[in-house]
Amino acid sequence: MKELRIRPKIGFHDLEIKIGHMREFIAERDKVRLTIVFRGREMEHTDQANPLFARVKERISDVAVLEQDSPLEGNRKSLLFAPKK
Numbered sequence: 001m002k003e004l005r006i007r008p009k010i011g012f013h014d015l016e017i018k019i020g021h022m023r024e025f026i027a028e029r030d031k032v033r034l035t036i037v038f039r040g041r042e043m044e045h046t047d048q049a050n051p052l053f054a055r056v057k058e059r060i061s062d063v064a065v066l067e068q069d070s071p072l073e074g075n076r077k078s079l080l081f082a083p084k085k
Contacts, residue, residue, distance in 0.1 A: 001030060001031045001032070001033060002025045002030050002031070002032050002033070003032070003033040003034075003035060004018050004021060004022060004032065004033070004034050004035070005035045005036075005037055006018060006034065006035070006036050006037070006052070007036070007037060007038075007039070007042070008036060008038060008042050008045065008048040008049060008052065009042075009048075010052070015052070015055070015056070018034075019056060019059050019060060022034065022056075022060055022064070022081065023060065023063060026060070026063050026064045026081065026083045027063070027083075029083050030083075031067070031080060031081065031082050031083075032064070032080070032081045033078050033079070033080050033081075034053075034056060034078065034079045034080075034081065035076050035077070035078045036049045036052060036053070036076065036077050036078075037075060037076055038075045038076070038077075039075065043075060046072055046077070049077050053077075053079055056079070057079075060081060063083065063084060064081040064082060064083055064084060065081065065082055065083075065084055066079060066080070066081060067080045067081060067082040068080035
């Protein structure tokens with residue numbers, strides 16, 4: 001299993017780079033956990049994770065399936081993607 005961590009204010013291009021890394025890991029048949037980490041005042045805006053996760057789900061849906069969507073745990077929220085069979 002591979003894990004990628006992002007912040008809620010990640011730039012568009014930086015997110016595309018992370019998605020590219022996810023695609024590489026999934027091509028190698030690894031599961032990928034995408035974790036968004038909130039720090040400080042970002043904890044008041046945890047709803048910002050939903051549009052980011054929606055964009056990632058849309059961009060990766062052709063090669064991976066969402067296996068687990070965990071709730072907010074402390075200052076982290078995670079999604080677990082598995083390769084399509």
